[in-house]
Amino acid sequence: MQLVRGLHNLRPQHRGCVATIGNFDGVHRGHQAILARLRERAAELALPSCVVIFEPQPREFFGPETAPARLTRLRDKLALLAAEGVDRVLCLSFNPHLRELSAAEFVRAVLVEGLDVRHLEVGDDFRFGCDRVGDFAFLQQAGEREGFSVEAAATVELDGLRVSSTRVRKALAAGDFALAEHLLGRPFQIAGRVLHGQKLGRQLDAPTANVQLKRKRVPLSGVYLVSTVVDGQPWPGVANIGVRPSVAGDGSAHLEVHLLDFAGDLYGRRLTVAFHHKLREEQRFASLEALKAAIAADIAAARAHWQGQPHTLLAGPTD
C-alpha cells in the first residue's frame, strides 16, 4: 500500500482511481464493509483503490482537548487499511486551509483535479466540506457533472444500532470488550515499543514491559487481562493502563504489561497488546506494599482466567 501525504505529493500516475473518504478510526466493521465494496469496484473498473483520510482528524483540529481519544494512531490505521487490501492512502493535513474549503471546492481540488476519481464509495450518512454541507445527494450531482459514479453503502448495524468509532469508544470505556471485539471484528489492541521504565516493577514482584503510547489520551483506563505475541507465540498477561497515581509520574498515560511466567528481555521490541477483560479501575494506593498486594491479586486473577486455556487458543493479536 502506498501512502501519499498531502495533495501536493499527488503525481499524474495517481490519477484515475476508486475512492472513499473518512476518519476510519479503528477500521471497524462498518469501515470494513465500505472497504470491501471499494475493493470490488476497484476490481470491476481495473483501477487502484484510494482511501482519503485526515491528520489530525477534524475533531482534533477543532478541539484538541475535547476530541475523543483515538482508537488507532496513524501507523495502526495504515496497517489495518493495508490489511483490508487498500492500494493507496491519501493523507490530507486538516489545517485552516482545508477546513475552509466548501464542499464544491473539496470535490474539485481533491476528487477531480487531485485524484480524478471515477467512482466514490461512502456511507449513507457521510458529510463533508466546510460546515458539513456536502452529503450524498450533493456528491451524486457533482459526480454527474464531473463524470464519476457515487454509491452509498448500507449502514452496518449490530443489535439494531449503527457500528461506529464512537460506539467502540463507549464499549471500551464501559469495559465491554466482547462488544468492542464484535464492533471491530478483532480484539481491541494497542501497539508500541517497549521502553525502559522506572524499574519499580521488580520491587513490586511484577516486572512490566513499559509500552510507549505516543499519545496524550487513550480510550481506556484500568487493569485488564491482555495477551500479546512474543516470537510468534501468544502470551497471556495482565496490564495497567493509566497515569499510575501511586507512583510519582508526569501525569501522562502509561501502558504496563506483566506477562505471566515470562523471563525474556523485551526492551526495544514492538508489542501488540490485545485487551480481553477489565479486572478493576486503576487506584491510588497509600504504600508500595498495598500496590504490590493489589498487583499480586491481579496476577492471580489472570492466572485463574487463563488456566486450562492452551496459549495457542488465545484470541491473540494479529501480528
Ligand SMILES: Cc1cc2nc3c(=O)[nH]c(=O)nc-3n(C[C@H](O)[C@H](O)[C@H](O)COP(=O)(O)O)c2cc1C
Ligand atoms: C497488573 C498491574 C496493576 C497495576 N495497578 C496499578 C494501580 O492500581 N495504581 C497505580 O498507581 N499503579 C498501578 N500499576 C502500575 C505500577 O505502578 C507500575 O507498574 C510500576 O510503577 C512499575 O513501573 P516501571 O515499569 O516504570 O518500573 C499496576 C501495574 C500492573 C502490572
Ligand SMILES: Nc1ncnc2c1ncn2[C@@H]1O[C@H](COP(=O)(O)OP(=O)(O)OP(=O)(O)O)[C@@H](O)[C@H]1O
Ligand atoms: N456502520 C457503518 N456502516 C456503513 N458505513 C459506515 C459505518 N460507519 C462509518 N461508515 C462510513 O465509513 C466512512 C468513514 O467513516 P468515519 O470514520 O468518518 O465515521 P464513523 O465510523 O461513523 O465515526 P464516528 O463515530 O467518529 O462518527 C464514511 O463514509 C462513513 O459514512
